[in-house]
Amino acid sequence: MIEKILLGHGSGGKLMHELLRDYFLPEFSITEALDAALLSEIPGRIALTTDSYVITPIFFPGGNIGELSVNGTVNDLSMMGATPLFLTAGFIIEEGFPLKDLKNILSSMSSAAKKAGVKIVAGDTKVVEKGKADGIFINTSGIGVIPDGVEIHPKKIKPGDVVIISGPVGTHGISIVSGRNGLSFDPPLLSDTKALNYLVDELIKASIEIHAMRDPTRGGLATTLKEIALQTDLCIEIEEDKIPVLSSVRGACEILGLDPLYSANEGIMVLFVSPGDAQRTVEILRKKGEDLSTIIGIVKEEPSGKVILKTKIGGTRLLEMLSGEQLPRIC
């Protein structure tokens, strides 16, 4: 019995067909091998996104590369207000990769897709020689449809908009790095990877006037806010003591010399909403289980393009984009 990926699994021939038949097709919404998936018409404006996942380790505290690759792409669509519909999945696998690990990853992708209400309809598998990749890399691309009337875009952000975070920051990044460094916590510190589309749905259903949303992944909350400040030529002012951080994340950050504001997140979003809807946004998010959701700041006219952090001790600090590489291969 074959227990590991062989180069022949990427040949396009018999072995690849067996791999698809036995591993991929049972987990995905693919019933026939065609060059492209045939979908029905999608009435409405389309959103399209892509992300490759190279996280190490492949199995990490709280998840694995499979569910991460589904949730991450679902979230990218959600952040534009789109309802995620269909995903593609492209695999680059290193020769010798254990088939049982592949099975676990595919099964996680399948569960994550079901949970998020999306279908994986097209796929591709390539195999490279031992030493030419690192286990498995996954690309997922996604299509979503933007409901009528939904207009979510950074250019809609206005002075006075309230900045809301849906959950604690830095959890994904710090959980991965803690794992890599052999730190353990009680209760264990797990990645926050999850699909955010149901939360966004709730807010849209409640007619919350969302101007923009982002999931602060690589580069963390600080980098994301700085990007938005630059895109909008506005100032974002946030308060350090409002930003939720799990105590285990805070502890690990102190040990590792890392900053939770620059650490990756995979299950939270930052929202810019009109002031009149801010309180209601937090209430809805909390009702849906996001207990730590809270208002963290406000948008101002000046100084343009800046992110100002009002620190706990009463000072202010300008937040810039992450420089260099804090945590390689975090997603």
Place this chain on the structure above:
Amino acid sequence: MIEKILLGHGSGGKLMHELLRDYFLPEFSITEALDAALLSEIPGRIALTTDSYVITPIFFPGGNIGELSVNGTVNDLSMMGATPLFLTAGFIIEEGFPLKDLKNILSSMSSAAKKAGVKIVAGDTKVVEKGKADGIFINTSGIGVIPDGVEIHPKKIKPGDVVIISGPVGTHGISIVSGRNGLSFDPPLLSDTKALNYLVDELIKASIEIHAMRDPTRGGLATTLKEIALQTDLCIEIEEDKIPVLSSVRGACEILGLDPLYSANEGIMVLFVSPGDAQRTVEILRKKGEDLSTIIGIVKEEPSGKVILKTKIGGTRLLEMLSGEQLPRIC
């Protein structure tokens, strides 16, 4: 001046923004950094596909991984009769990869996209440590729209359908392997990578009754035909002496012990058309420059699921799928 990819280019922070600004955005149809590209409504049935490209060498005779990644995905959409519209591009780059090579690849992608009439609207870049990938891997996913009335699907293939090839077989695979083995030819043997959508357009405009199409990539023509024979439960009978093969490809195959029928193609398609349209199909393809386009066989009822090659010496041979790995990392 930075000349090579650093880990920090994948950080999500400042270096990544500079890389996007200086390298990616100028070549692609991306004007703003958002989580997902916002497209307009796409009226009509949608086709969706994905492919990862891991070819080695990255720059090969007749092309590079960039144009290959655009053409390949354009072709996958075309083979379902879809008009390719939008592509995504996901990059996994090894630390230390020369930025000038990246620039060449991106510029080839941009040219190939223009030539094929598609837009690259969303992208992603990840960087992995030196030794954890092999230069660069590219995933492209694509959306196309299927024109009204077009119904192209293997299940539409009927006994009596004529099998047509649009050009010589094995050229891509054998050119790559010849390059790897230091064989050179005069004139040089180049990959056939190209977009096929304009050819398909011509055939559809001419109301050719195309039942199915495939681009025989990995596994070659033989594997593709065998897949279709199995999908349709029909028999495909082809004549060896009708199948066009460049003389340089034939020569290289003899030296290298390879079979052009099992070698990858990146710029030809095999078509199944109704008998009344067969001659006209070949004429149109030839008029569009596909001089070697020709009828190579016919579909029969029995023996079900088989591909029969009538050999030059008057015998017959059953073609099976490629077994094992003839040519790793050919695309």
